[in-house]
Amino acid sequence: MLAGAALLTATACGAGSAQTGAGAGGGKPAVVAAFYPLQWLSQQVGGPDAAVSVLTAPGVEPHDLELGAHQMAELGEASLIVYIKGVQPAVDDAVDQDKAFDAATAVKTLPADHHEGEAAAEEHDHEVSYDPHLWLDPARLATVATGLGGRLAAADPAHAQGYKDRAAATAASLGALDKEFTQGLATCRSRTLVTAHEAFGYLADRYRLKQVGITLDPDAEPSPARLAEVAGLAKTDKVTTVFTESLVNPKVAQVLASEVGARTAVLDPLESKPSGDYLSAMRANLTTLRTALGCGA
Ligand SMILES: [Zn+2]
Numbered sequence: 410m411l412a413g414a415a416l417l418t419a420t421a422c423g424a425g426s427a428q429t430g431a432g433a434g435g436g437k438p439a440v441v442a443a444f445y446p447l448q449w450l451s452q453q454v455g456g457p458d459a460a461v462s463v464l465t466a467p468g469v470e471p472h473d474l475e476l477g478a479h480q481m482a483e484l485g486e487a488s489l490i491v492y493i494k495g496v497q498p499a500v501d502d503a504v505d506q507d508k509a510f511d512a513a514t515a516v517k518t519l520p521a522d523h524h525e526g527e528a529a530a531e532e533h534d535h536e537v538s539y540d541p542h543l544w545l546d547p548a549r550l551a552t553v554a555t556g557l558g559g560r561l562a563a564a565d566p567a568h569a570q571g572y573k574d575r576a577a578a579t580a581a582s583l584g585a586l587d588k589e590f591t592q593g594l595a596t597c598r599s600r601t602l603v604t605a606h607e608a609f610g611y612l613a614d615r616y617r618l619k620q621v622g623i624t625l626d627p628d629a630e631p632s633p634a635r636l637a638e639v640a641g642l643a644k645t646d647k648v649t650t651v652f653t654e655s656l657v658n659p660k661v662a663q664v665l666a667s668e669v670g671a672r673t674a675v676l677d678p679l680e681s682k683p684s685g686d687y688l689s690a691m692r693a694n695l696t697t698l699r700t701a702l703g704c705g706a
Pocket of ligand 1: 472542606607608627678680
């Protein structure tokens, strides 16, 4: 009996250290998050019980991420991969479905918005039918936190209570953030959000704003027809601010802004690590939105 138990323990430890890459995780489940908001969420929910790493380095635009040998090995050794199908084609291709948590399956997704005549987006053969930028709705991210807590609890039953408790606490802080957005954006002079790329569909949907994205893809150049269309909408809606992103060349947004007599301001789509964390960057976004849209106290 005792010998058998000892052998089992030894086997389990051996498998554990192989999974976490030469003991990097100290026997904890290795959670590989695809990009920043999922890394933040995994760290909040995983706490001291999980070893969380991220595939997309800070400052790297995640949509076109290419996976090197090191990252492929990381995915191979992961206990759980946290990703959103449709954000990063390379990751979609590489994940082992048996140990993957796709956050898009945890929430009600919104349909992808297609600009008429914008052929560039259609060329991506990995395109999904929904908009994958769901982390920009704190209420949906709270639902993802709860789902992730359940997955981690199942993967590491010895620490199940910890995962569930932290998932509940994370969902609660996201719920509080959701309330701040609802109240902060309740009464505004303008509800039109002109953005560099269409990352803010969920935020717009949740808080009754109208997103007008210059491009779908952060790397794509908008067509002259699309630019003229956006300029027309911006003038009609008396837009005072065109939003840019830190990882997208602001030139197109600046040209558009000067054409319609608007300013530019940076709205962070949280596709890469901000200077603070998810919550503080979202609060900074709320402040930016309230100023730009003329929202009352
Ligand atoms: Zn994006």
